[in-house]
Amino acid sequence: MKPISFLRSPSSVNVARLGFLLLCLLTAVGLHFGFGTDRAGNRDLLPISSAIGGALLVAGSLIWVESLIRDVSLREFSTGTFGLAVGVFCGWLLTQLKVEEVLFKLIEVNAGEDSPFMDPSAQDLITLAFRVVFIGGMGFVASTLALRSGKEDFAFVVPYVRFRQDGTSGAPIIVDRDAVLDGRIEAVMNSGFLAGRIVIPRMVLDDLQAMVDSQEANDKQRAQRALDTLARMKSDGQHRLTVHEHPANTSTDDPKSQLVRISQMLAGRVLTVSDEIAKIAEVQGVDVLNLHELVEALKPKVVVGQKVRLALVRSGRDEHQAVGYLADGTMIVVNNAASRMGSTQDVVVISKLETTSGEMVFAELV
Numbered sequence: 001m002k003p004i005s006f007l008r009s010p011s012s013v014n015v016a017r018l019g020f021l022l023l024c025l026l027t028a029v030g031l032h033f034g035f036g037t038d039r040a041g042n043r044d045l046l047p048i049s050s051a052i053g054g055a056l057l058v059a060g061s062l063i064w065v066e067s068l069i070r071d072v073s074l075r076e077f078s079t080g081t082f083g084l085a086v087g088v089f090c091g092w093l094l095t096q097l098k099v100e101e102v103l104f105k106l107i108e109v110n111a112g113e114d115s116p117f118m119d120p121s122a123q124d125l126i127t128l129a130f131r132v133v134f135i136g137g138m139g140f141v142a143s144t145l146a147l148r149s150g151k152e153d154f155a156f157v158v159p160y161v162r163f164r165q166d167g168t169s170g171a172p173i174i175v176d177r178d179a180v181l182d183g184r185i186e187a188v189m190n191s192g193f194l195a196g197r198i199v200i201p202r203m204v205l206d207d208l209q210a211m212v213d214s215q216e217a218n219d220k221q222r223a224q225r226a227l228d229t230l231a232r233m234k235s236d237g238q239h240r241l242t243v244h245e246h247p248a249n250t251s252t253d254d255p256k257s258q259l260v261r262i263s264q265m266l267a268g269r270v271l272t273v274s275d276e277i278a279k280i281a282e283v284q285g286v287d288v289l290n291l292h293e294l295v296e297a298l299k300p301k302v303v304v305g306q307k308v309r310l311a312l313v314r315s316g317r318d319e320h321q322a323v324g325y326l327a328d329g330t331m332i333v334v335n336n337a338a339s340r341m342g343s344t345q346d347v348v349v350i351s352k353l354e355t356t357s358g359e360m361v362f363a364e365l366v
Contacts, residue, residue, distance in 0.1 A: 017066075021059045028055035075265055076147060083146025084139045091131075091138035100130045172197045172268035173289065174244075176259050177204045179271050180226040184291060189239055194289065196269070197240040200230065201262050203255060205243065260286055299328040302349050302361055310363070311344045312337055332361040340365070 028051035104123060107115050116122060173196045179185055180200070188194060211223035234241045244262060256274070260281045263270050269287040272278055278288045302308060310324035310332055322337035324347075334340075334347050347363035354360075 017063050020063070021056075024055040024059040025052060028052050075267075079146050080143045083143040086146070087139035087142025088135055090142065091135035094134040094138065095131050100127050171287070172199045172266050173271050174199045174201065174259065174263045174266065174268045175204065176270065176272045176274065176277055177207045177255075178273045179291060180204065180208065180230065181222050182273050182291060183225065183229065185271065186229050186233055188291070188294070189233065193294075194271075197242060198233070199242055199244050199262075199266060199268060201244045201259060203258065207255075256280055260284055295328075299330070300326060302326070302330070302332075302352070304349050304351060306349045307366065308332065308347055308349065308363065309344060310334065310347050312341045315341060330359055330361060332363050334363045334365060337365050 029048070032046050032048045032051040100123075103126070104118070108118060111118075173194060175185060175198060189198065205227075208223045208227055211219045212227065214220055230241065233239045244266070256277050257280065259270065259277060262268075263281065263286045264284065269289050270277060270281045271289045271291070272281075273291045275290075275292075278290050281288045308326075310326075312322040312324045312334060314323050315321065315338060316323050316333050320336050320338050322334045322341045324332050324334065326332065332347065332349075334345070335350075337345065337347075346366040348366055349361055349363050351362045352359060353362070
């Protein structure tokens with residue numbers, strides 16, 4: 001039986017909710033005893049049931065609103081607040097134009113001073129409506145524009161305020177499940193090629209734990225090895241590894257989109273071995289670190305005419321051929337070298353052939 005969505009939040013959030021609920025109840029009790037009777041003590045102004053009911057209503061409403069915005073990060077909240085402040089200021093400037101005065105003049109010209117709209121109370125109400133529309137409308141528009149805008153837009157509006165580092169060397173690295181299962185993340189981070197805080201989304205850990213609990217022996221072994229690797233990286237002190245508690249399991253997006261969204265919120269980079277995630281991230285402007293591309297870039301490139309020192313380890317398809325391998329696994333077929341098998345020889349590359357399984361290289365003895 002799955003727990004209700006309300007309880008899927010981290011324990012610290014549920015403790016905060018409980019604390020807020022208790023605060024509301026204590027406030028209600030205090031109001032009951034402080035204002036519950038008149039001066040003569042004859043009439044119950046605020047019954048205890050009404051006080052507690054009101055406290056539960058207020059607390060429940062605010063907790064419900066908080067649960068609706070659980071996918072909103074602190075970065076998004078601050079961005080929206082900044083936009084709201086700009087919009088409210090612009091709306092206040094619009095109210096200083098006294099647009100309602102133009103409306104009152106038009107009413108006076110067309111309907112005369114006896115029009116009910118010329119009554120002072122009606123004019124005050126219309127003026128208040130204009131202010132609410134201008135300030136509230138501009139606040140809404142500006143906050144939504146701020147949430148949709150990138151950090152470069154903020155740097156343009158506020159040139160001396162930076163919401164992220166100018167370089168990406170220290171940007172957080174958000175790791176997906178497949179990259180953890182790949183097993184090479186620890187060696188890559190230990191090499192020093194990548195710098196920055198390593199962030200593991202909670203949903204990645206949940207997926208790995210589900211694989212550990214599965215009945216498939218291969219998946220269980222791979223997931224356990226991945227969790228052991230993360231635990232080792234966490235404890236060795238060389239890497240800053242944190243778990244992001246973003247409640248992505250409440251979102252309707254697929255896990256790949258959730259991972260990219262978390263990377264956007266943290267202004268980080270995605271470390272992956274999935275071409276699909278890489279494409280999604282690139283389309284949305286998120287930096288991608290693809291382990292497959294790193295491996296491909298580190299492969300030694302051989303060209304025709306290049307001399308290579310090669311260990312001949314087995315025979316080839318033809319009787320006169322011997323086969324050797326480069327450090328990256330590239331196979332080199334050496335013609336007329338069957339008699340030299342088991343030794344290390346200098347060979348020269350004479351041709352290359354691209355196949356579905358990789359690149360084949362043909363060479364001759366020097």
